[in-house]
Amino acid sequence: MKEVFLYYILVKNKIMEKEFFENSPIPAGDKPKPEEKEKIVFRAGMSPTESNKKIGPIRSHFYNYAFAKSEAEKGKDSKIIFRVDDTDKEKHTKEKTEDIFRFFTDTLGFRFDITPHNAEKEIGQSVFQSERQEIYQGYLEELFDKHVAFIDKESGLVLFDIKKFIDQYEDTLEIDDLLRGKIKFKLEGNLRRGQKFFPLMRSDKSALYHLASVVDDKTFGVTHVVRGQDKLSIAEFQEMVRISLGLEPKKYLHTPMLLDAEGKMPKGAVKFDDFIKQGIVPHALISYMVSSGYGNPETIYPSLDEFIKNFDYEKIHKNNGKFDQEKLDDINRKLIRKMTPEIYLSSFLLYLVKNNENQLAEQLKDDDNLGKLLVSFRRTPEESLDILRSVLNPQHEEINAEMKKIIKQLLVELDKSAEKIPTPEMLGLEKRKVYDGLRWILVGKYTFPNIDQVFNYLRNKNLLRSRIELAKQTCSEDALPS
Structure with a gap:
């Protein structure tokens, strides 16, 4: 009994000792600070025009979005901003902005962290460039002070002077591209080609892309810029503005382009909607766009989330790819079966x-x-539309004398009982001919998927009797020649 009591005292003391240290106040300076997550900010700059619905820009947006979301999956503080490049007052409207935003969110499945709807609450500023003109004007004044910007008296445009930048800073610029490594630009080449200036602001004092984009990246805290390889040619202009303003450099990633069979920018049916109209389902088009320039091109991604799950920017191809309609059609058929x-x-x-x-x-x-x-x-979808029309409103194909005879036999049996499908044994006919006749009666054509399911659908919807009567009328001597 004594041993039990001593054991109780020992355990009690240990518990009290543990509680004392756990509950003792720790001086503020000694408390361990929570580990800060690495902060990464991406931006998707969108002008509210139909051009952003083309498959080329969309593919770059997919890689941009996947990069941002995959970093968040790794536990980093990664966000992507939907920025609205709407400084052209004549072309850009709020309705067009909402349309392009809904296209990316509702049709493509993007979930942006900062949007036109929550930007003021989340980051305390607008993502509409049209509402940020005072901010741009402030940074423009700094460029005036450094004598690299001036107002052209003839056009009223504010221009950036490349020669003065070279004189004050340097002739060679370098950017860090995650996919392509260090990329250098020789600015003297612009002067030799006759390009001495580039525009920063219109005469109506609305900022243009090179100024607005650089300032937005600064004020939004953008760390990564992912865009198409076609934008590589303008990187040097934005870098000149950034350096002149004394801003921190960003990481770039210029993605490959999707070209036509001749290696040129595709023409014709290049919008996302054009492919949807042709019968390509969105998931198939998304899978083709991302896989055609990433990792193993034979991989099929059933969803955007599946692509993001194991995304690695180093697997993005460096070289441009060529559009392959046959490959897209194959992915379309395979994904339809898995959906x-x-x-x-x-x-x-x-x-x-x-x-x-x-x-x-x-x-x-x-x-x-x-x-x-x-x-x-x-x-x-194209085949399903044909099926839908045939089931709801059949247009009967012409039949020959032999098939007409078989159909009339089938109609006699269906008149007796429309509760079950007449069998070849009942009619003493070949199975193929019986089912060809049934297809014609129910949907107006010989070639069709499983007719048993159509029969059951029409019967359950109480449409079978009217369909039989329509077939009788169409099959009459006056309706079709023997």
Whole structure:
């Protein structure tokens, strides 16, 4: 008993000792500071125009977005800002801005951290360049003071003087590109080509890209600029502005371009919506765009999140790629088979809307069984549209005398009972001919996916009897020649 009591006292003392040290106040200077996360800021600069819906710029935005989000996945304080480049008052409107923002968020699935809707709350300033003109004016005054900017009397433009920059600073500039290493620019080359100046501000005092972009990066705290390789040619101009203002350098990453078969910038159907209208589902187009310039081009990414999960900027290709329609079509077919029913139907609805098939889209939204029918077939949007039209409003193909005879036999059996499909055994006919006839009766054509499911759909919707009557009328002696 004594040993038990002593053990109790010993344990009690240990507990009290532990509680004493845990609850004792620690001097403020001795408290360990929480480890600060590395802060990284990316920006997606968007002019509210249709050009940002082209697959070339979109692909660069994908790499930019994936880089930002993958850094956050690693535990870093990484954010991406949606910046609105809307300084052209005639072309840029709030409606166009909302349209391009919704395109990236609703259609492509981007989740920006700083947006036109939360910027004032999150960072205390607007992301609309049109609302930041006073800020630009302040930085412009500094360029005037350093004699590298002046107002052109003839045009009223504010211009940057390359020669004066060279005289004050240096002839050779260098940027740090994460993909391409150190890139040098010889500024004297601009002078030899006759380019002595570049514009900073319009005559109406609205800032232009080279000034606004540099100032925004400073005030937003941007650390990384990811953009297409075609923007490499303007990097030297922005660097001249940055150096003149004494601002910290950024890390760049210039992504490869997606060119046509001849190695040129693609023309024609190059907008995202153009491909949707052709029957390419968004997930397939996204997968093709990112994989065609990243890692193993044969990899298929079923979603943007899947691409971000293991993203590594070092796997981005350095060389430009060529657009391959056959490869895109192949990815489209493969992803359609793997999609969830919800994603498949939403992709098909988008296809209908883009092709102005709004009435069919509404019918599909209101009819769950019709959606299940289309999901069971898993065809491309173009093929699914043909199926949808045939199921809802068949246009009967012409038939020959032999098929007409078979169809009439089928109609007799269906008149007796429309609860089950007539079998080849009942009619004493070949299975193929029986099902060809049934397809014609129900959807107006011989070639069609599983007719049993269509039969069940029409029966459950109480449409089977009217479909049989339509087939009778169409199959009459007067309707089609023997």
